[in-house]
Amino acid sequence: MELLAYPNIASTQDTARQIALDGHSLPFAVIAETQSEGRGRRGREWNSPPGGLWLTLALAVPSPEAVRQSAMVAAHAVAAVVLVETGVRTLVKWPNDLLVKRRKVCGILAETLVRPGTTILLVGIGVNVNNVVLSDQLPHATSLREELGYSVDLQHLCAGILNTVELDMNILILRGFDPFGPWMKANLALWGELITVEFNNQRESGCVAGLSRTGALLLKNPDGSLKEVDAGSVYDW
Numbered sequence: 555m556e557l558l559a560y561p562n563i564a565s566t567q568d569t570a571r572q573i574a575l576d577g578h579s580l581p582f583a584v585i586a587e588t589q590s591e592g593r594g595r596r597g598r599e600w601n602s603p604p605g606g607l608w609l610t611l612a613l614a615v616p617s618p619e620a621v622r623q624s625a626m627v628a629a630h631a632v633a634a635v636v637l638v639e640t641g642v643r644t645l646v647k648w649p650n651d652l653l654v655k656r657r658k659v660c661g662i663l664a665e666t667l668v669r670p671g672t673t674i675l676l677v678g679i680g681v682n683v684n685n686v687v688l689s690d691q692l693p694h695a696t697s698l699r700e701e702l703g704y705s706v707d708l709q710h711l712c713a714g715i716l717n718t719v720e721l722d723m724n725i726l727i728l729r730g731f732d733p734f735g736p737w738m739k740a741n742l743a744l745w746g747e748l749i750t751v752e753f754n755n756q757r758e759s760g761c762v763a764g765l766s767r768t769g770a771l772l773l774k775n776p777d778g779s780l781k782e783v784d785a786g787s788v789y790d791w
Contacts, residue, residue, distance in 0.1 A: 564590050566609055605684035605685035606697075612674055617673055636660075641702075677719060
């Protein structure tokens with residue numbers, strides 16, 4: 555995969571989008587040492603200081619529907635590489651975060667770009683690696699360095715994540731979400747806890763009871779029945 559590296563840009567996601575619109579061959583990845591306007595889901599600001607891993611992958615997919623679960627699949631890839639390279643186990647906070655001891659260490663933003671004859675998946679990945687996470691500003695965040703007590707080889711981690719995300723996306727496209735189901739069940743954060751999911755100013759509450767076969771979040775109602783939530787932001791604190 556071609557890697558396009560920058561010392562500083564506004565956003566790897568926006569830069570990758572523009573490069574794809576300009577007709578650059580796929581797949582490719584954009585990586586930056588820092589971002590001045592990094593963003594997460596729903597336009598939220600993403601702090602991107604030196605020492606973190608800030609990147610976006612761009613790859614062709616069959617259709618927008620084929621990548622519905624792409625953020626969680628990318629989370630699986632990142633979690634697998636982080637575990638192998640550092641020994642740090644992370645849990646998936648549906649739909650797009652990775653947690654270490656209930657603190658966020660990685661966020662993922664999956665978007666699609668539809669062009670004539672081509673659908674392009676843009677997977678933005680932000681990992682707090684060696685960067686300093688200020689607890690007074692981000693009380694629910696951590697970094698791999700903070701958890702380990704020493705720095706991580708950023709380039710090596712980046713290479714592993716790029717390769718594994720691309721492999722996992724190919725599995726998703728060819729075989730669907732089923733191959734990732736058992737891992738997701740074993741590594742889903744907040745299992746059994748009461749949460750609220752907000753989407754388009756609508757709220758659904760219930761206890762986390764797992765994922766459906768399509769990657770929707772299952773919430774258990776007080777009467778024991780289950781409801782599926784396809785999209786939204788999870789609040790548990």
